Amino acid sequence: MTASPAIAPASTGATASALARSLTPLVGLLVVVLFFLAVPPHHAVTLEQVRTIGVHAVIVGVAALGATIVIAAGGLDLSVGSMIALTGVTASLVLRAGHGATTAVAAAVAVGLACGLYNGLLITILRLPAFIVTLGTLGFFRGAAKWLTSSRTVSAPTLGLESIVAPRPPAPWMLVAPAVWILLLLAAASAFVLHRTVLGRHALALGGNEQAARRCGVPITGTRVAVYAIAGALAGLAGLFQFARLQSGDPTVAIGVELDVIAAVVIGGASLSGGSASVLGTLAGAFMIAYLRNRCVVMGWPNYVQEMIVGHLIILAVAVDLWRRRRTG
């Protein structure tokens, strides 16, 4: 609510500086990559490891694309981890009932969409802060996932879905897992929606300054509900990937993933107060988190080192972003 109004998209005159700004999140990723190359014993990154890191970034990445749009619109979604569990469990139950892979994908995305709609409607109808509503639905969706499965893991035939998210792609020419390509395509689509469509501009306007947006005729309610619905559908796809990875539906999976998701968006340079976000930055953030986890293993550092590093990385990323904003005015 405190950010300056950002109703008009970047004007053509500022294209060059906008391009430079949109690439800054990649600088962060590059710095982290170079850091680990510089630390002895200078472990190179093998293709196998790139593939592994890519797959590890997919679930957080896909969910974070939705969160990017939500955060751009000045919102927040804490329920995304629970949505991943609920939709993953949905996919496993659909497959166990004997339906095909396409039905499972559709069911997971549809349930995710419904969850997102529920969030959006509660926020707009009850006029509650998103933090409170999604904190509530975090518990509700998690409970629903446990209820559907009696709190146990559900094994189900994966019908080839597992090959989408396996680190080694089914064909060598793909280089990385199909899910990583899907993530990149969805990122391109999200960037298009955010910066080149009416909905995206409305979302940014809403996040920048709600009052100004309202006076300019932005349909506040519709935009807000749509934004959460999109985030829900993407979380549904992330849930399907989570199911395919585990080859079973686990109602306790992805607890705390919402924090990784928000971290990826924030590391990517989005402002938590809304009005600005970078899809490219979010992607970089998701890959950076997965990369750090992988490097800590390669370096032989214990789990706690990685937790301490990722924690400070978030703080550092936001500090740098704020410093840059203050400098550019």
Next chain:
Amino acid sequence: MRTRRRPFVPSSLLALLALLALPACGDSSSQTSTKSQGQGETAESSTIRIAVVPKGTTHEYWKSVHAGAVAAERDLRAAGTDLEVVFRGPDREDDREQQIALLENLQSGGFDAVVLAPLDEQALATPVRRLEDAGIPVVVIDSGVAGTPGEDFVSFIATDNERAGGLAGEHVAKALGGVGRVLLLRYLEGSESTTRREKGFIDAVTAGGGIELLDPARHAGATRATAQEAAENLLSSLATESAPGFDAVFCPNESSTYGMLLALRQRGLAGKVVFVGFDASPDLVAGLRGGEIDGLVVQDPIRMGRLGVEAAVAALAGTTVEPRIDTGAVLVLSETMNEARNLALLEPDLEALLGAEGR
């Protein structure tokens, strides 16, 4: 700005109320009561109520503990004891807080005895002492808790985990002919039973001197998903162009074994390196049958659940109970898995034990 914010005040109160209501319904999600209709309300005073508290409810292993407890309940009832067993636990195996809160709720909930699989050796010691002080005997199963069995709590009924890990270590050393590189994926920081398995494994596998142990101090974490990610990172860090970088691998529980199985399968290493895991679930048994897993160390969780309830009833009746009971562990190899005794451990008929009441 100000005018728009006004409706926020009453609605924030509503939200606060809703939040306050949450814990009240939170821990009933994983309850499976075996109480039959009409019973318990009429004869509340004479019915012995025993709570069985597992570490989590998502792992197959706890389903077997549940089945054993239900079987004991049925047999004791048939023998004339008016008994009700309630099975209730945290959903996730690293949620110490939820398990402690659960024990506190049980204490005030009118239970006569508790059979507990503690999530943490230290964190659960105080709640156990409080229950005992309140006159509610505690039988500890599966994993240890700080204190002396027979004094601080009734009895410790569990697998001798160090020996169980040793079984895996001896097999790996033998399978490799005493020479090779052996990888260990640990389970979770602070988990007593698995730490002992890891120690037993390390001692046994390095006893001959020819084996190099790769122990990168990696912990698989509480779920299958975290285990899979840890295993994939580990394998990709060890692999060279031509070789996997190790000859054998051991994982100390069900979720870490499953995560490692998925990672090995993905890299085409399943069945090519010696792989010994711990505990049984349908997915792991399928891996054993397909030759992807060489061996599984299996415990007897049904027996653990059964003996736990029996010990609790005995303690309430004032009978002395052995302070330490070993429920045994067996290494089942792919070649020996079809022996009747092993099949009963790998694929127990839980539905029959749970009866019509369970799922």
